[in-house]
Amino acid sequence: MATAMRIGELGRATGVDIETIRYYEKIGLLPAPARSDNGYRSYAQPHLERLAFIRHCRALDISLADVKRLLDFAAQPGADCGDIDRLIDAQLARARARLKSMRALERQLAALRARCHPGQVTGECGILHELIAAAHGEACACHRDAGADPAPTARRRGQVLAASPPYPLTRRPGP
Structure with a gap:
């Protein structure tokens, strides 16, 4: 060159x-x-x-x-290269934190994906239902605790729909 x-x-x-x-x-x-x-x-x-x-x-x-x-x-x-070691250690800690965050994101997406099953039409799609519910202020399946009582969510869904102006996103009836 x-x-x-x-x-x-x-x-x-x-x-x-x-x-x-x-x-x-x-x-x-x-x-x-x-x-x-x-x-x-x-x-x-x-x-x-x-x-x-x-x-x-x-x-x-x-x-x-x-x-x-x-x-x-x-x-x-x-x-002395101690400062270099500390700099790379900090970078490694940031990478590990991002990995932890990405694993949590993976679990959230898997929980959301589990809400829809083959053969459903979009009006019955659990993924869309959850995302639309979240747009209305509800906890999405990907953020709910697995053992949470769905009744408060269903009650809240009715309250949100009754009190809310029309949204461009429509919702199917709750579980």
């Missing part, structure tokens, strides 16, 4: 779009390149390597602020 690249070449080489490269320059993640006589940005191998580092960090969902911190750490090769 040539030692000097234009922004488009750098973008193609790293898979980063031009606007993102300019943004990284603007916020100081990527050092400003030299300019050629005609004013074009002229990127060198260190830009490519740094941009690849940033892209890899972003693929790990590391924030731009933390990418900046990692780049600062990289510029101090003799420093």
Whole structure:
């Protein structure tokens, strides 16, 4: 690869779009390149390597602020890496929290999916019924406790329908 690249070449080489490269320059993640006589940005191998580092960090969902911190750490090769460990530990904790949240979402969607059965028509679709009920202020199946008494929900459904103006979403009679 040539030692000097234009922004488009750098973008193609790293898979980063031009606007993102300019943004990284603007916020100081990527050092400003030299300019050629005609004013074009002229990127060198260190830009490519740094941009690849940033892209890899972003693929790990590391924030731009933390990418900046990692780049600062990289510029101090003799420093203790305890801060880097803590930064990655915090990132790992965030990833674990998201996984926990995604597992809860999966359970909620599975509970909602269990409300509809093959062969039903949309007017009898338990999924639509639950979503419409939620739009009317009721707890959806995906948020209800499995052992909850359905009677208060049925009473509430009648109260909500009686007190509410017409909604574009219609509801089938409750269970």
